[in-house]
Amino acid sequence: MAGPTTARRGAKKSPSGPRSSPPSGGRRLGMPLPRLRRPGRRGVIIIAVLAVLLGGFGIWAFYGSDWLRLESVRATGTDVLTPQAVVAAASAPMTAPLASVDTDAVEHRLLARLPRLKSVVVTRSWPHTLALEVTERTPELLLQTNGKFAEVDGEGVRFATVARAPKGVPLLKMTGSDSPSRGRFGTSRLLRASVAVAQDLPTVVRKDVRALRVRSYDSITLELADGRTVMWGSREQGAEKAKVLAALLKAARDARHVDVSVPSAPAVSGS
Template identity: 45%
Template sequence: MAEQDDEEEFGAEEADEARPPRLRLSRRGVAVLVALGALLAGGLGWTVFFSAALDVRRVAVQGLDSGQLTSGEVERALGATARGPLARVDLDEARAEVAKVPRVAEVEVWRGWPHTLRVKVTERRPVAAVKADDGRFVQVDAQGVEFATEPQPPSGVPVVALQLSGPAQDAIQVVDRPALVRSAITVAAGLPPAVAKQAGSLTVYSYDDIRLQLASGATVRWGSAEQTARKAGVLTALLARKAANYDVSAPDAPAVSG
């Protein structure tokens, strides 16, 4: 038993000798390390947030596929928000500034280290053009937002016109002109792309008498803007037959003539 105890004690001594010595720092050493860490963190923070080393040097804009909005317009909208250290750019403010551009529907902004501010825009798409009093055409998107005015209407969308009937003019206090235009926009936004490309004009005679003129010369009697999705589906099926007149004002009982 004594020999066994001696062997165990000898083994413990060998283990102690094999174990590396522990590194122990004095209070002064700890203080020095803490000071060095703070100095390093402070230097890094100053470099990132205050020095010119990581300034914004480039604005990269994505989503400009219509040819109507340029990266220069987006950069000008950003203005001073795209200057100085990249880390200090207020992304919310940058988004808000770009969102003020009429053609921009949605915008995302993020940092592209070390020197790039990245912007992704979704442009508004016209679903109709409304002829203004000065003869120019106001482009309107599916949400009814007017975002551009041009001398000519964009291709592939109908031109909205009001030719109010007598009763409609008498009821203008109940259903005013802006409401009638909105009804036409609702119809235009609901047209399938294949039909929208054929659309020449969208004329409002009254709240429940909206008519679509196709490039072929055919007329589509739409009725009101109610059940637009249903009417669009019915019209798509009817267009398989060549005719001069299509009536989807009552989508459950459509008619074709001429």
């Protein structure tokens, strides 16, 4: 017969360690977070009305009010042209809402009316100004016709005709109308080749060049102010020819004719 200390058959033993209890004052693990309350129907209506009112006010401020209207136009970057001429050619809609000004239309209008302009950037300067940043074309050569001079830029574009030749810009003399190069390359390509030669000229030489005489694509001659001539040849190897020419003009100051058409074998004569 079992004594009092004998364990009852089938009874579970209690754990040896202390029993854990859930932390007091905190949320039990695994419990869902409390859901945020969605605004009711009335709240949604109020928010929608406020959004519509703010949007309408913004549209009115930009297009209907007198706060943000075009009052002045400013032009910068001019050299030959005047800022007043650029502003006048822009024909901006004064007193119109600044937000409604078509900047692309203003740009296209300026480029069409002022061929001297190479590029135009039109920006709104809030609250009342339209800014025109222009870049003018730079003449590389001149073409003389009927006593006036057509300016030609680095892209071969004839952009303006002036009564007086600008200083430091060589005159282009197109000769040899029956040259095979005219039929093969065309006048426009010969013009671009001449412009490329003018751009390759070193600064120390360019200021003394009075004319470029073009007989054919491979026969371009420079005429200097002191009567000397330089046989340049074609437009190819322009950088090498420029270096050789600058060195020859410095070394052979008495030479009347310099030939750099083949830069690896230059020649001088008439000294």
